[in-house]
Amino acid sequence: MEKKINKPIFLGLMILLSLNSPAKAEHLYKSYTVHNSGINSISVNHNGDTIFSVGNDNQIKITDLETGLNKATIKQNSPITALASSNDDNYYATAGSDGSVKIWDAKRNILVKEINIHLKPVTAVAFSPDGKYLISGSYDKTLQVWDIQNEQAMKKLEGHQSYPRDIKFSPDGNLMASCAGDDDAIKIWSTRDWQVKTVIKVKNTYFNTLSFSPDSSMLAVGGDDKSIKIYNANNNNLLKEINNQEGYISAVKFSQDNKYLFSGDSDKNIKVWNPKDWTLVKTFKSSSAINSLDSSYNGKYIISASSDKTIKIWKNRSLNNIFTKTPHQEQINSVIYSPDQKYIVSAGDDPFLSINSASDLNSERQIKDNSNGINSLAITKAGDLMISGGNNGTIKVWQTKNWKNISIFKESKSPIQAIAISPNDNNFVSGADDGKLKAWSLDKEKSINTMSFSEKIKALAYSNDGSVIAAGIGKKIIIWEASTWKQLASVEAHNSSILSLAFNLNDKKLVSSSEDGTVKVWNVNDMSTIKNFTNVGTVNHLVFSSNGKYLAGATKKDIKLWNTDKWTDMETISGHDGNVQTLSFSPDNRLLVSGGADKTIRLWELEY
Template identity: 25%
Template structure:
């Protein structure tokens, strides 16, 4: 294996095991959460294992489940990890198709020694048992084999599958026989194919699977292969004869088979928050344990260790002593919304999958409370009441949930919406709440009485954002119907529509002159061809003084005068950061923070703008993909950002405000 000696950031933790400050991006003072888990690999003969997440690769130690290292954070989005059989090397693949290999002999100085490029998102990487080859499967359902010593691609199996819009191609399992002669993988139609590594020909095809195959495992002798599927079937085939020797039905369960080195076939049956470990040949239960949340990832290693991960917990079962090790509320799903409590001591985050709302303690950087209400749902938006005693959540299940923060109790549910509730916002005083849904409905509520007071009628499509003026007399909304509207809160009538169409006058823009001229030239050409777009707006915010409204549009941030709705300024966004779809004003109103969606860059930007001049004061690069939400603490000292990479960063604003 040729070495190119590319050093990679890697930090060992020697403190409390929370790892909130490991490998932080410049400007950040803490990380809340560790990113959703995509794959897990155990280091044979040790107490260590690695977890591939959207922010990088975590190194954990059993039985404490303490994170002792984090690396490969330059891009993150790690989709697969695997150790070589002798434990000397680690391979990882990511969403971009990048494959890296590290020499891990020295735990304190892991070095990247090689790298390859795959032609789609990496689904799985595995070393051959003799460690001469690396097999890689991708989302396009093609398998490539690289010779590790020379770095050359030696084999290619499968036929590329085009992903149609709106469809999802599941991860396909892949495995190699212990004699390095056979490769098995699952095709898009759930067929299991066996290929000869020597002859480069397909030798077997098993079509009995009727649903997605979750795992494959060769027996140590290489004669048999076991598969587990989504519909509860465990099958074992004789590879040479092409016949099925065992068919076991475990009902509506997910099945993960794993041969141990002595030839025993174990199976993990996962269903309804319960895991059962089976000796599959004897149909004997070996152990049973519970878990929380929907299983996203499961990895069964030689029948000895099983790791399962959900948005709520990461859990490891060890066969040696039937021990269970867990870590809770760290590898969460993506936080869609963040908001500080009025005293800035707590940050509330609403999550996409099954985490509900988590309250993070800012001082100790820990999750101190979770609002889930039994069956948690996707939370699109959160907001604290002015006094901080209530927390409102706009949920995908069409309800608005109101919690008593101090008592940790659900006070009421507001149920007038028929579509998912996209946005909630408390008024600056009293107990007025506005909620808006994906159908374009905006309702105002008296939360104390759980009574709907009025509708704001006009939008025809999903409401993306709403904001109260500081006096509570005005409300502004942004919708997918390509309009932003200003409302009179008292009577619910529309005052005006804010102009959001692209501007044709270069003098109206702030930004890089060459990019402004290029954009205006493009807009003018579209205007002449009668193809000028109506405008796309994703987020909107009122300034603390109430004199200005800011909106995040495609390519630009636009500022309007809140009194006459005229355009004050348009800040053209730099290349690679053209989606400024998270916005928030600083408490002093002199600055505006924007967070971008991913557009092909290694990291996504968060920018601080001076409102008066439109100048970019500072730029932070931290999240691996879309910034979902931004929030300032009440004193302006902290900026919180949540990303689709599943983490929240706290940024120090004191040098800039």
């Protein structure tokens, strides 16, 4: 690896830099270690303030969702395998490995009834929506229906060739579904007469988990074949099979508003799916395989439990697509917020600049441009000028008060791939496919420096204090002192072309992305690698939030978010139908706009 560092200059530069440690901003909202061994099942009450959990440590734990404080602990004599809450939150039931089913008063946490009607360990329990019945499944391969009001066994349901792994009632109370993994069968029962209405059998699937949609129209099931299958609950037709899984499916759960289907798997993933088209919305990565999932009633939080003894709470609604518009006829290459946050400018492969309302993305004005497509946009901190770099080698300066083109710079026919403006708004730099790096004076409207390289220049960045300039030239990162153009560092940074560069808020770190599928975080002082995100995929654009807390990356159909405090993954957001090419944070850090190959710009609201 080639590495040339002029340390004295960098040490001097670092002394002058202000220290700024961004506040922690995790995608993971809370993590509580509440058990002494693996957790088997969790349930969240409808108020969304209390988590009930059971595990192999023979304990029932009642935990405050926001604080993690223990509200109650109930010790048993054997491991507890499953848990269910009644819809009115008055009761919860536990399934014991000793063969018992226990009903508890949820307010006082006292035992109401112990039921001993199974011959072997109990594996699943479920309350009917009206709270009249409790059903349990056991290693004895039976389901037992218990009449809660009359305190008596009503019906023994038989037919599974293995133990039931999950039991769920439809929200309307008309159906009950059960799955027994080893017999590859889902049984749908009528609650009117407790007879089997139909059997869904899929060879070598080993079903583990079930969830009815809130309107009772769909049944989601997951199993060891790493797929989620969606069935019409009325006629049992297969509506969709989702195979985008890395591990066996251990939990599925519809949100109460039917906007999401959550899934948990053995590969530590929690995935969020859109039931409208079954596209993947986002993925959360946990620290251990997921054993159980639930969500708060409003879908804001997802709660997971694992064998690592932890309950984790995830912010589901942390980045929400609130507007989608199609202001262009071709791929969008660049989007940028105005400093006053009143508008968003977008440009791409079609011959138009689109001036879009920042509030709803409606295109307020379209300006025809003859640059044969625009690859890069940059706007001054004052917001009075915007610069565009075109495919025909032209650089244009636009006056934003009337959107008039006031200057045109043209040095070659090679496409301009990158533009960066100095923080004091005096100068800007441009990079082109022909390897030309040029510095320009905005005031004097002329070139003040030119460098030629043998490889394309696709990435440029000024440090936030304006003292240094970084360029991605082929696989290299080269850094210069901005005032003298003295080279400070040259690093063979990636295995393929560099696509994007960005300095963090205090200029101590530089991030880079490449066609090699990695994102790297560099210590600017000596250009050593702080963090290397591998297998990320091609990240076309990187951008920091203005408060420095978040880093966003534009990838293939996804937006990735990282926490800059510890450089950890926060979230992966899906939504675009093609490559995401460009991103821009709003100045107040509340919003993120994206543009891509699907010709759309999308506005996302952050709820961190």
